[in-house]
Amino acid sequence: MRTGIRILDDKIGEIPGNVAILLSTSPGIDPAPFGINIMDAALKNNLKCVYVVNNKPASAVRREAETMGLDIGRYEKNKLLHIVDAFSGYIGIHSDEKYVVENPFNPKNILDEIKKIQKNDILFMDSVSSYIDMKESPKELLQIIKTLKEKMTVVSLFSAWEYDPKIIKEIKADFDAVLVIKPVEEVTIVRQFLFPEKIGWKKIEKFAVPVKVLKPGGVKVYFPKILVTGPYNAGKSSTVKALSSSAVSVDRMGTTVALDHGYMDYKGFAADIYGTPGQETFDPILQYLADEAVAVILVIDSTKPETFIRAKEMLSKTKAYGLPIVVAANKQDLSNALSVDAIKKKLALPKDVPVCPTVAIEKKGAEKLLDELTERLMR
Amino acid sequence: METKSEKLLAELKKLANVGSIEGSAVVARNGLIIASDMPRDVDERRLGAMSATMMGAVETAAITLNKGQIKRVTAEIEKAIFVAMGAGKKAILVASASPDANLGMLMVEMEERVKSIMEILGV
Numbered sequence: 035m036r037t038g039i040r041i042l043d044d045k046i047g048e049i050p051g052n053v054a055i056l057l058s059t060s061p062g063i064d065p066a067p068f069g070i071n072i073m074d075a076a077l078k079n080n081l082k083c084v085y086v087v088n089n090k091p092a093s094a095v096r097r098e099a100e101t102m103g104l105d106i107g108r109y110e111k112n113k114l115l116h117i118v119d120a121f122s123g124y125i126g127i128h129s130d131e132k133y134v135v136e137n138p139f140n141p142k143n144i145l146d147e148i149k150k151i152q153k154n155d156i157l158f159m160d161s162v163s164s165y166i167d168m169k170e171s172p173k174e175l176l177q178i179i180k181t182l183k184e185k186m187t188v189v190s191l192f193s194a195w196e197y198d199p200k201i202i203k204e205i206k207a208d209f210d211a212v213l214v215i216k217p218v219e220e221v222t223i224v225r226q227f228l229f230p231e232k233i234g235w236k237k238i239e240k241f242a243v244p245v246k247v248l249k250p251g252g253v254k255v256y257f258p259k260i261l262v263t264g265p266y267n268a269g270k271s272s273t274v275k276a277l278s279s280s281a282v283s284v285d286r287m288g289t290t291v292a293l294d295h296g297y298m299d300y301k302g303f304a305a306d307i308y309g310t311p312g313q314e315t316f317d318p319i320l321q322y323l324a325d326e327a328v329a330v331i332l333v334i335d336s337t338k339p340e341t342f343i344r345a346k347e348m349l350s351k352t353k354a355y356g357l358p359i360v361v362a363a364n365k366q367d368l369s370n371a372l373s374v375d376a377i378k379k380k381l382a383l384p385k386d387v388p389v390c391p392t393v394a395i396e397k398k399g400a401e402k403l404l405d406e407l408t409e410r411l412m413r
Numbered sequence: 414m415e416t417k418s419e420k421l422l423a424e425l426k427k428l429a430n431v432g433s434i435e436g437s438a439v440v441a442r443n444g445l446i447i448a449s450d451m452p453r454d455v456d457e458r459r460l461g462a463m464s465a466t467m468m469g470a471v472e473t474a475a476i477t478l479n480k481g482q483i484k485r486v487t488a489e490i491e492k493a494i495f496v497a498m499g500a501g502k503k504a505i506l507v508a509s510a511s512p513d514a515n516l517g518m519l520m521v522e523m524e525e526r527v528k529s530i531m532e533i534l535g536v
Contacts, residue, residue: 222441222503293466322469325443
């Protein structure tokens with residue numbers, strides 16, 4: 035089993051069976067979309083899942099999945115997924131669900147309902163925190179999770195409200211893995227990061243994964259700004275289009291006068307792409323567009339080495355040095371295009387900056403460019 | 414404890430109570446969305462990027478004209494009035510209102526919110 039979240043999967047590897055994972059989020063971040071996303075990844079791998087929900091109607095889980103663009107309905111139809119309603123009993127309303135926990139205050143009741151569903155691979159418990167809100171102590175539920183763990187993998191969701199730190203510590207100690215999602219305030223915006231606090235089955239170094247719940251799209255490793263810059267007529271707009279699943283540009287007479295904007299969605303990575311104008315007259319707005327970028331793609335015209343000085347100037351104007359940089363050596367289809375080696379020599383950028391040959395208008399080389407970029411974003 | 418984003422969203426919700434306003438957002442001057450209360454069908458990230466570019470371009474034009482600071486940018490669109498207003502060094506407040514909106518009222522409300530937004534952002 036894997037979580038379906040890039041970088042995290044790359045680093046923690048295959049999740050062994052019969053483990054208990056705690057997915058803990060800071061107040062204000064709903065853990066459910068993360069649970070649903072992991073569940074969707076498991077279902078895609080034909081693993082049988084049960085989703086126990088005690089803080090919203092089962093229909094809300096389906097709706098949440100739908101807004102994320104995930105079709106969990108078909109898995110319910112072919113009995114790969116069962117949702118257990120432990121909410122209706124709590125607030126005392128009637129439920130049309132097939133699996134209903136009559137008395138969610140009694141953990142044995144929850145266990146009995148789950149036992150009705152045979153041969154499960156993964157159980158999602160949404161959520162431990164709501165259970166604490168009902169019962170004050172998580173003890174009995176944790177005991178049940180332990181029992182369930184002998185038969186399946188358990189993923190428990192947890193909103194880390196201001197509980198007694200002792201309780202939180204006790205809860206975390208009961209799990210084989212703890213994944214924490216919290217906001218990190220950056221220069222102007224707040225980004226969400228996933229931190230693996232504990233991975234019981236593998237020794238790992240500390241790392242953080244920038245995540246965002248896209249609706250639709252689901253949980254993606256997300257970068258809010260990747261800058262595409264370079265001299266006039268190098269093919270920046272075409273590069274933005276080649277990298278994006280959807281893109282717009284503000285252009286007049288075929289040259290960008292304001293900004294190209296596109297979305298990249300590639301192998302579990304998502305990013306907003308900002309393409310700058312290349313003409314010097316637009317340099318005053320470059321600083322706005324470039325601010326807070328996390329990586330830079332420098333597009334150059336391989337047939338015009340005389341523009342390379344301008345290319346490097348744009349790198350310093352956009353304060354790109356220090357960020358991951360990938361060069362797109364564009365227009366490689368033209369007969370007078372310089373070779374990648376010749377370009378490397380002429381540009382004289384740091385050795386670890388890759389130069390990728392591209393023909394942006396034909397989307398040639400885009401994949402290699404994205405691979406180089408995402409590889410650097412993972413570091 | 415309320416986070417900054419929640420506080421900003423609360424300010425935007427106050428704008429939503431002004432009849433004619435259909436959506437609003439706090440956008441960083443670099444185009445990234447800080448908080449948004451735009452209708453679901455509006456691509457807020459793209460709108461953020463374009464609002465910042467628009468503001469940046471007009472600001473540069475203002476400097477070129479030598480006529481001082483810009484107060485706001487108003488775009489009259491077929492089915493909306495779109496207003497962008499600086500909210501300190503880091504941010505812009507943008508709002509979209511129906512074309513028949515009372516502009517004076519709209520500006521007063523937005524200016525009020527700008528003050529609170531600047532306080533929240535600490536700029």
